[in-house]
Amino acid sequence: MNKIVITSAACALFAAAASTAFAQSSVTLYGIVDEAVRYQTNAGPGGSDQVAMTSGPETHSRWGLKGSEDLGGGWSAVFHLENGFEAFDGQLHVPDTLFSRQAYVGLSNDKWGALTFGRQYAPAYDTLGDIFDPLTVGNYWQNSWPYNGIGNYLEVNNAVKYKGTFYNLAIDALYGFSNQAGALGIGSTYAVELTYTLGPAMLNAGYQQVSVPTSAPGSSVGSSVGSTINGAKNTFLHISSAYQVTHEVRLLAGWLHAQDQTGLTDGNMQQAGSPKLPGASPNRIDDTFYVGANWKAIPPLLFTFAYYYGHARNAQRLDGSLGTGVNQSATILAEYSFSRQSEVYAITDWARGTGAFAADYPGGVNSAGVPTNTIGRTNQLGVAIGLRKMF
Secondary structure, three states: OHHHHHHHHHHHHHHHHHHHHHHOEEEEEEEEEEEEEEEEEEEEHHHEEEEEEEOOOOOOEEEEEEEEEEEEOOEEEEEEEEEEEOOOOOOEOOOOOOOOOEEEEEEEEOOOEEEEEEEEEOHHHHHHHHHHOOOOOOOOHHHHHHHOOOHHHOEEEEEEEEEEEEOOEEEEEEEEOOOOOOOOOOOOEEEEEEEEEEOOEEEEEEEEEEEEOOOOOOOOOOOOOOOOOOOEEEEEEEEEEEEEOOOOEEEEEEEEEEEEOOOOHHHHOOOOOOOOOOOOOOOEEEEEEEEEEEEEEEOOEEEEEEEEEEEEEEEEOOOOOEEEEEEEEEEEEEEEEOOOOEEEEEEEEEEEEEEHHHHHOOOOEOOOOOEOOOOOOOEEEEEEEEEEEEO
8 A cells, every 4th residue: 555655646746747847848730731733834745735733832731740848048959850741642742751851859059059960951951942042942843943953962861950040140051971881971961051141131152062872771862862973972052142122022043053973963854754865964063043032912912933044064965965955944923821821822834945954844756646755845834723721
């Protein structure tokens, strides 16, 4: 009987301590369900058009858990788990990966910033997706192609990340471990972003380099990619800017520079149904310039305008040679908010490629209508309407 009394008292004491701890902690369940119906010209070989259900132009559907515990003295323990999925068919956005977007734990301080460990967004994705890219690193090929060469490296495994703000300067730095025995560098990622704010103006510069192995399980880039050369480099740098002209109008502009020695960018740039390239460039270089604007016409209605111009050098052509190419795209997006959590939107976009970029569009067909390994129509027009619900 005495044992029961002691145990009951201990449990009561533990419950009281736990109540105090829980009162200092918070966990938030959140998410986005985003769905659109899209019409697109020249979506398949021979210039065939398509009407399809798809994700929205700016956000994939997701759900997540994030939380913090107050440790005192301005310190907090934090965690973040975020899953990506496709609402139109219910599948995971990345097969066999539950928390494909983020999965990390760390410490945060009000003064000194946050240090976190796990699968995390690359710093470039933080800054361009949240602030500087007009379409927040979009989902459709027609508004995301400037990032196709680095798309596999925007979520980083085994990453140690630091974020802090000192006066007007924000720092976002990351190192992703290779996890390769005997090869510390092969499969590793390092990146940094610096953002300076002065009144209505923001200026940002960023750099990222990934050493991509031929086989990458367990590395910072995961198992879904493999370079033709073990440890070949994929390098990305950019300069971006934003200026809040008035409360209703914000202007954006930037330059993105990418160099790929892995032989992967040529294939990653191609849309489904594109003609098969005979090889890959050992040193492809892309320069992309963009301008954009956000305009809040009335409180519930927001317009976004974006134009991207890209120039590729040493890119693989369909005849096997290496050459130049130009791709351009323009987008207008209108979003109407019913509330802080629900909105409808409409988007129209146009894209056109020449030179080496022509092989990135769906290919041609022969006289019998059978797809062939030839270049088809190298321009596209898309229109979509959709609904986004946040919780």
